[in-house]
Amino acid sequence: MKVLLVDDESKFAVMLSKRLNLRGIDTDYVHTGKDALEMVGQNRYDVVILDVKMPGISGIELQRRLMDMDPALKTILLTGHGSHDDFKAGSAEAVCYLSKPLKIEKLLQILHQIEG
Amino acid sequence: MIAKFRRALRAFQPKFYRSVSAHYNPYVTFTNYRRIWLIGIFLLIATALLPLLVVTAFHYQLIQNSIDSELILRTERVASNARRAVTFFLEEGLDALRFTVNEFGYGRLTDPDHLQEILRNLKLGFGGLTDLSVISQQGLQIAYAGPFKLEGRDYSDQQWFIQCRKQNLYISDIFRGYRDVPHVIIAVKAFRNDGSYFIFRATLETERLIQILDSYKSGAYADIFIVNRQGFIQTPSAHYGDIFEKMSLPLPSYSSRTEAVIYNDIGSGPIITGYAYISTQLAHTPFILMVVKQKQGMLGPWQELRSKITWFVGCGILIVILVMTLTCTYMVNRLYQADTAKAETMALMEQNNQLVSMGQLAAGVAHEINNPLALINETAGYIKDLFVIKHQYKDDKELLENIDAIIDAVDRCGTITKQLLGFTRKFDPKIQQVDLARLISEVLAFHKKEAEYRNIEVYVDVEGDISGLETDQGKLQQILVNLVNNAFQAMDDGCILEVRAAAEEADRVRLTISDNGCGMPEDTLPKIFEPFFTTKEKDQGTGLGLAITYGLVTKLHGKIAVESRENEGTTFVVTLPKQFKEEMRENESSSG
Numbered sequence: 105m106k107v108l109l110v111d112d113e114s115k116f117a118v119m120l121s122k123r124l125n126l127r128g129i130d131t132d133y134v135h136t137g138k139d140a141l142e143m144v145g146q147n148r149y150d151v152v153i154l155d156v157k158m159p160g161i162s163g164i165e166l167q168r169r170l171m172d173m174d175p176a177l178k179t180i181l182l183t184g185h186g187s188h189d190d191f192k193a194g195s196a197e198a199v200c201y202l203s204k205p206l207k208i209e210k211l212l213q214i215l216h217q218i219e220g
Numbered sequence: 221m222i223a224k225f226r227r228a229l230r231a232f233q234p235k236f237y238r239s240v241s242a243h244y245n246p247y248v249t250f251t252n253y254r255r256i257w258l259i260g261i262f263l264l265i266a267t268a269l270l271p272l273l274v275v276t277a278f279h280y281q282l283i284q285n286s287i288d289s290e291l292i293l294r295t296e297r298v299a300s301n302a303r304r305a306v307t308f309f310l311e312e313g314l315d316a317l318r319f320t321v322n323e324f325g326y327g328r329l330t331d332p333d334h335l336q337e338i339l340r341n342l343k344l345g346f347g348g349l350t351d352l353s354v355i356s357q358q359g360l361q362i363a364y365a366g367p368f369k370l371e372g373r374d375y376s377d378q379q380w381f382i383q384c385r386k387q388n389l390y391i392s393d394i395f396r397g398y399r400d401v402p403h404v405i406i407a408v409k410a411f412r413n414d415g416s417y418f419i420f421r422a423t424l425e426t427e428r429l430i431q432i433l434d435s436y437k438s439g440a441y442a443d444i445f446i447v448n449r450q451g452f453i454q455t456p457s458a459h460y461g462d463i464f465e466k467m468s469l470p471l472p473s474y475s476s477r478t479e480a481v482i483y484n485d486i487g488s489g490p491i492i493t494g495y496a497y498i499s500t501q502l503a504h505t506p507f508i509l510m511v512v513k514q515k516q517g518m519l520g521p522w523q524e525l526r527s528k529i530t531w532f533v534g535c536g537i538l539i540v541i542l543v544m545t546l547t548c549t550y551m552v553n554r555l556y557q558a559d560t561a562k563a564e565t566m567a568l569m570e571q572n573n574q575l576v577s578m579g580q581l582a583a584g585v586a587h588e589i590n591n592p593l594a595l596i597n598e599t600a601g602y603i604k605d606l607f608v609i610k611h612q613y614k615d616d617k618e619l620l621e622n623i624d625a626i627i628d629a630v631d632r633c634g635t636i637t638k639q640l641l642g643f644t645r646k647f648d649p650k651i652q653q654v655d656l657a658r659l660i661s662e663v664l665a666f667h668k669k670e671a672e673y674r675n676i677e678v679y680v681d682v683e684g685d686i687s688g689l690e691t692d693q694g695k696l697q698q699i700l701v702n703l704v705n706n707a708f709q710a711m712d713d714g715c716i717l718e719v720r721a722a723a724e725e726a727d728r729v730r731l732t733i734s735d736n737g738c739g740m741p742e743d744t745l746p747k748i749f750e751p752f753f754t755t756k757e758k759d760q761g762t763g764l765g766l767a768i769t770y771g772l773v774t775k776l777h778g779k780i781a782v783e784s785r786e787n788e789g790t791t792f793v794v795t796l797p798k799q800f801k802e803e804m805r806e807n808e809s810s811s812g
Contacts, residue, residue, distance in 0.1 A: 123598065184591045
């Protein structure tokens with residue numbers, strides 16, 4: 105299973121991807137929507153985990169474009185803001201949304217569900 | 221027992237009687253309702269009663285005066301009539317003597333038999349005559365007719381004889397004669413053919429005079445009698461002393477006319493005295509006629525009327541006091557209730573303001589804290605991963621416990637921030653169609669009374685074509701309330717507030733709230749939307765009003781601008797989109 109993590113908080117992205125890699129999930133990370141589109145164009149990913157709030161292309165916009173490129177792609181949305189309403193427009197397409205700080209066990213559980 | 225009574229009394233106490241709760245003090249128009257109530261009652265009662273009392277007093281005075289002058293007139297009339305009768309009685313006596321002297325001459329008068337006959341005839345025609353005597357120029361009694369033997373007596377050194385010689389006529393005081401009957405002496409001087417003169421004298425009984433006086437007496441409170449010029453009583457008086465004793469009233473001053481005066485300081489109550497100094501055509505007499513009436517006794521009908529008037533006025537005063545007190549209590553109670561209701565609403569609004577600002581603060585905190593928390597979480601998680609998954613420090617229990625503590629703390633932080641964010645959700649916009657004109661008038665209604673009290677003119681101008689405004693009514697109301705509140709606090713009495721609403725471009729609405737109040741100095745203008753910035757005194761403002769307003773306007777995707785000049789006034793301009801759109805919110809969220 106191959107996962108792409110998109111978050112403008114660079115250290116957060118590095119740490120989370122390391123932890124997922126430790127648990128045997130092959131994870132890449134990028135910091136902008138633009139890089140994410142490039143990576144998805146070059147590689148095949150099963151799941152994209154993306155932050156809703158990012159400079160440039162926003163999380164919601166990025167999710168729409170990614171779905172256009174690969175309708176089979178699964179997305180998980182992350183937010184620092186606790187408002188569930190923020191996801192209404194994009195969440196229909198997403199597998200789920202998680203608020204920061206997140207529990208690694210919950211993320212793993214979701215990833216396993218997608219894989220299984 | 222006393223406590224019970226007090227409790228019962230308190231049930232009748234109007235609501236405003238206890239002072240306004242300190243909690244509402246900044247919001248109420250008046251604080252001391254008891255004082256307003258007392259002033260109100262005093263003014264109402266004074267206004268109602270003053271004219272009544274003044275008119276009543278005038279009326280009393282008028283009646284009193286007219287009664288006094290009526291009494292004086294009546295007394296004067298009685299005195300005048302009695303005076304004429306007394307004068308006539310004395311003149312009649314004198315005339316009879318002069319007639320007798322002229323008719324009979326000295327020769328026949330000095331003949332004792334003739335004199336006896338004349339006395340008999342005069343008694344028949346005149347009555348009350350005791351004796352007659354003829355006295356020579358030297359004062360010797362020459363002839364006498366009467367019950368006593370007085371011939372040969374010498375009167376030359378007696379007062380009456382000296383006076384009669386001087387004045388040709390003489391009338392004596394009344395005196396008790398030998399038979400203990402009151403008498404008066406009258407005498408005339410007559411000339412003989414040889415130029416010498418003699419005096420012809422008669423003694424009269426006063427029985428007839430007293431009868432005449434009695435016939436003028438009217439009512440139990442009247443007294444009529446004669447005193448001499450020294451104040452000794454000459455005919456019987458009912459109330460003011462025994463005969464031949466000093467009168468208990470002051471001697472009236474001399475007047476040639478009949479007079480009447482009122483004495484108010486006599487022991488037996490006020491009296492009216494009519495008097496006349498009696499004088500005949502030819503000579504003065506020593507007599508003063510007195511007519512005395514007790515005023516109290518003559519006031520019967522008036523006193524009845526006066527007690528009726530007093531009752532009527534008293535009842536009127538009681539009714540006025542009762543009605544005015546009840547009216548005033550009712551009005552002040554209503555005022556108190558309205559004021560308290562207003563204060564409650566404003567206190568609630570202030571509380572809401574604080575809640576909104578707390579929510580905004582919490583949201584800001586949570587937002588900012590979540591990203592670093594997420595980072596701590598992942599970092600700590602990774603360290604733990606290193607230990608657990610790579611098995612290098614698997615058995616170092618203390619290290620693992622510490623790392624777990626970090627993770628627990630972060631977890632707790634996360635819980636708190638989530639709760640804070642949940643709290644702000646209540647303040648998310650609820651979009652609906654808004655009638656701007658009505659909303660403005662509702663908001664201004666809060667200040668209607670204050671504007672009236674403070675003589676502040678409020679102009680509202682809502683352009684007719686503002687329709688289809690869709691936004692959060694509650695938030696817009698809160699924005700208006702805050703700005704109008706601000707304006708009222710900035711304005712002195714007699715200022716002008718203008719609220720205008722107009723369409724701006726196709727899809728925006730512009731609201732202008734301007735006052736000509738105290739304005740703000742230029743250096744404070746950039747700070748006014750900052751939280752906790754206030755120019756008001758301590759405890760008067762939280763410094764959040766405009767910050768909240770700013771937050772609310774932003775939440776409705778509007779803009780707020782301010783223009784102000786010190787001592788000239790302040791204008792706030794709020795522009796809002798006509799239609800509140802969902803995408804705007806997403807853009808706003810994702811760009812934050």
